[in-house]
Amino acid sequence: MSSETLYDKVWNFHQVKELPGGSTQLFVGLHLIHEVTSPQAFSALNEKKLEVKYPNLTVATVDHIVPTSNQQRPFGDPLAEEMLATLEKNCKSHGIKFHGIGSNSQGVVHVMAPELGLTQPGMTVACGDSHTSTHGAFGAIAFGIGTSQVRDVLASQSLAMKKLKVRRIWVDGSLQKGVYAKDLILHIIRLLGVKGGVGFAYEFAGPAIEKLSMEGRMTICNMAIEGGARCGYINPDETTFEYLKEKEYSPKGQEWENAIKWWKSLVSDSEAKFDDEIQLDASSIEPTVTWGITPGQGISIKEKIPNPEMLPKNEQQIAKDACKYMNLEPNEPIEGTSIDVCFIGSCTNGRLSDLQEASKIVKGRRVATGIRAFVVPGSQKVAKEAKQKGIDKIFLSAGFEWREPGCSMCLAMNPDKLEGRQISASSSNRNFKGRQGSANGRTLLMSPAMVAAAAINGKVTDVRKLLQE
Amino acid sequence: MQQEFPQGEIKEIMGRSFIIKGDDIDTDRIIPARFLKCVSFSALGEQVFADDRKELKGNHPFDLDQNKGANILVVNDNFGCGSSREHAPQALMRWGIRLIVGESFAEIFFGNCLAIGIPCMTSSKEEIHKLQNLVNQYPNQVWNFNLKELSISNQKESFRLNLEEGAFKMLYSGKWDATSQLLDEEERIKNTVNKLPYLNNFKQEV
Numbered sequence: 001m002s003s004e005t006l007y008d009k010v011w012n013f014h015q016v017k018e019l020p021g022g023s024t025q026l027f028v029g030l031h032l033i034h035e036v037t038s039p040q041a042f043s044a045l046n047e048k049k050l051e052v053k054y055p056n057l058t059v060a061t062v063d064h065i066v067p068t069s070n071q072q073r074p075f076g077d078p079l080a081e082e083m084l085a086t087l088e089k090n091c092k093s094h095g096i097k098f099h100g101i102g103s104n105s106q107g108v109v110h111v112m113a114p115e116l117g118l119t120q121p122g123m124t125v126a127c128g129d130s131h132t133s134t135h136g137a138f139g140a141i142a143f144g145i146g147t148s149q150v151r152d153v154l155a156s157q158s159l160a161m162k163k164l165k166v167r168r169i170w171v172d173g174s175l176q177k178g179v180y181a182k183d184l185i186l187h188i189i190r191l192l193g194v195k196g197g198v199g200f201a202y203e204f205a206g207p208a209i210e211k212l213s214m215e216g217r218m219t220i221c222n223m224a225i226e227g228g229a230r231c232g233y234i235n236p237d238e239t240t241f242e243y244l245k246e247k248e249y250s251p252k253g254q255e256w257e258n259a260i261k262w263w264k265s266l267v268s269d270s271e272a273k274f275d276d277e278i279q280l281d282a283s284s285i286e287p288t289v290t291w292g293i294t295p296g297q298g299i300s301i302k303e304k305i306p307n308p309e310m311l312p313k314n315e316q317q318i319a320k321d322a323c324k325y326m327n328l329e330p331n332e333p334i335e336g337t338s339i340d341v342c343f344i345g346s347c348t349n350g351r352l353s354d355l356q357e358a359s360k361i362v363k364g365r366r367v368a369t370g371i372r373a374f375v376v377p378g379s380q381k382v383a384k385e386a387k388q389k390g391i392d393k394i395f396l397s398a399g400f401e402w403r404e405p406g407c408s409m410c411l412a413m414n415p416d417k418l419e420g421r422q423i424s425a426s427s428s429n430r431n432f433k434g435r436q437g438s439a440n441g442r443t444l445l446m447s448p449a450m451v452a453a454a455a456i457n458g459k460v461t462d463v464r465k466l467l468q469e
Numbered sequence: 470m471q472q473e474f475p476q477g478e479i480k481e482i483m484g485r486s487f488i489i490k491g492d493d494i495d496t497d498r499i500i501p502a503r504f505l506k507c508v509s510f511s512a513l514g515e516q517v518f519a520d521d522r523k524e525l526k527g528n529h530p531f532d533l534d535q536n537k538g539a540n541i542l543v544v545n546d547n548f549g550c551g552s553s554r555e556h557a558p559q560a561l562m563r564w565g566i567r568l569i570v571g572e573s574f575a576e577i578f579f580g581n582c583l584a585i586g587i588p589c590m591t592s593s594k595e596e597i598h599k600l601q602n603l604v605n606q607y608p609n610q611v612w613n614f615n616l617k618e619l620s621i622s623n624q625k626e627s628f629r630l631n632l633e634e635g636a637f638k639m640l641y642s643g644k645w646d647a648t649s650q651l652l653d654e655e656e657r658i659k660n661t662v663n664k665l666p667y668l669n670n671f672k673q674e675v
Contacts, residue, residue, distance in 0.1 A: 013665060016658055017654050022634055029667065083506060128553060145577070146584060148555060148646075151648065156648070195493070198547070228550065258671035259667070259671045413506060
């Protein structure tokens with residue numbers, strides 16, 4: 001009986017050659033590019049007088065630098081304009097499909113590719129962005145690469161890579177009301193640490209994972225990298241197939257039937273051997289918030305900010321740094337922490353269901369005085385569907401700003417930035433020092449619904465209290 | 470004086486060293502996102518650790534006079550975590566760094582360094598702390614890194630370092646710039662394409 005993981009099977013399909021020293025030349029089935037990490041790769045290609053080998057397997061969009069309030073060209077920021085113009089030129093001269101502003105399909109690369117059906121089970125997906133792990137939600141092997149590797153993929157549709165070990169993270173039970181995929185992944189990173197996944201791919205499995213929607217699964221896999229795991233994946237099932245059905249780039253007719261057979265054959269075998277396995281129960285997880293400067297520094301809404309002295313020795317120094325940087329007092333509850341800015345969006349939580357869940361909290365309420373709150377849909381499609389459902393109106397009438405799609409304040413490469421010591425409640429993925437555009441700005445990561453609750457009360461709030469009212 | 474960028478076989482690196490202390494130093498800190506607004510890597514050397522340096526007003530290791538011209542960086546655990554931006558190793562390289570020694574490295578960062586010819590060597594926490602103490606005590610001493618012997622030494626002391634075999638071979642042979650190697654396999658790549666169901670209308674797996 002076969003005892004392979006999905007990771008083994010997909011890897012074998014894409015293996016071109018064993019390279020000396022234990023790495024593998026791996027074929028890349030879907031290569032996604034954007035304006036930040038591709039220009040130097042194209043320059044290197046041009047210097048070496050190389051062509052793009054399989055231009056039909058590379059797909060481009062623009063997301064990191066786009067302004068979200070006024071997207072008229074040329075952009076107000078000449079550097080941003082130059083980056084977009086460079087990408088347009090590179091795509092045009094190499095015959096690469098570009099989903100630009102006004103195409104109705106532009107968006108954060110990890111939001112737009114899945115919703116077009118570009119990401120499918122059994123693929124290898126690479127992109128010059130660490131959150132490429134998102135696409136593993138479909139049962140693909142998906143990982144972030146650097147610009148030199150973007151160049152290699154453009155030139156050869158392959159890259160040199162070392163096979164990872166696989167850790168299965170089995171999640172029993174189900175998430176309670178007011179607890180979302182974001183809380184689950186923050187909880188997992190807290191348990192395993194920000195470098196616990198180095199050298200591993202994470203297979204997320206078990207009843208709680210199976211119950212998640214594709215959008216929830218994408219949130220989970222998106223943040224695998226925050227736990228150090230370069231890729232995270234979930235075995236494809238009926239939820240996956242239902243999501244992919246009738247998508248623009250999904251197979252159709254007889255091909256669809258054949259595709260499903262192949263996809264099912266890729267699922268990890270019941271006898272599959274994992275290099276490591278851990279198990280947890282989703283039922284006991286509570287809304288989770290980060291208090292520090294790494295995504296592993298999370299606590300439940302009921303807990304207090306830890307005293308660094310009481311933590312394991314190897315966590316003490318970074319916890320001290322975090323308390324100082326965040327200006328938060330050990331032993332104080334995280335609930336009730338005052339905030340300045342609320343951001344709902346990003347490749348982690350900028351999808352339709354994220355906005356929907358947050359809008360349920362916001363409906364009929366008002367953003368607290370002095371709070372700047374804004375929603376940035378993950379893509380043009382998300383924005384359109386949200387508008388059709390009236391979700392934009394709910395946010396607008398509550399006092400939120402409703403913006404155009406882009407990465408926005410997740411990493412603040414566009415005009416959306418924290419100022420000074422401002423503290424944000426953010427549905428994004430990183431709370432690193434300076435991440436949201438101010439060198440001393442502060443970030444509290446949480447689910448979109450929790451961000452909405454924080455906006456209403458002006459402070460960190462247990463979203464379950466607003467669900468009850 | 471700007472050193473040449475790494476080329477060909479990387480077997481020995483000689484130079485002065487300094488340390489960046491702390492675990493989980495992410496690539497947003499190494500090069501903040503606003504400096505990613507560029508279509509060329511060329512200006513990044515100036516901007517390495519920009520926000521940390523601003524905060525320390527001239528007292529950051531990358532600003533201290535004694536570290537000018539040093540080319541070896543000694544770091545702690547999980548260095549280079551977070552964003553996949555190659556801008557981070559590019560910024561370090563363009564500042565002048567040619568070798569990084571630490572307790573451990575984030576995976577994408579390690580690969581990005583390898584792709585531009587910067588070895589990321591590891592050793593145990595205890596050894597790294599010992600090395601960091603020596604580097605701090607005698608900032609002017611010159612260290613010799615020898616890839617084949619997996620060691621870094623001054624005149625008195627030698628530290629054993631680790632590197633995975635694949636990366637070792639690539640650096641030692643000078644084949645760390647993978648493009649040409651990958652391009653050699655055009656036929657095999659075609660064969661791979663031909664057997665992938667999703668690139669063949671799912672015909673073969675009926």
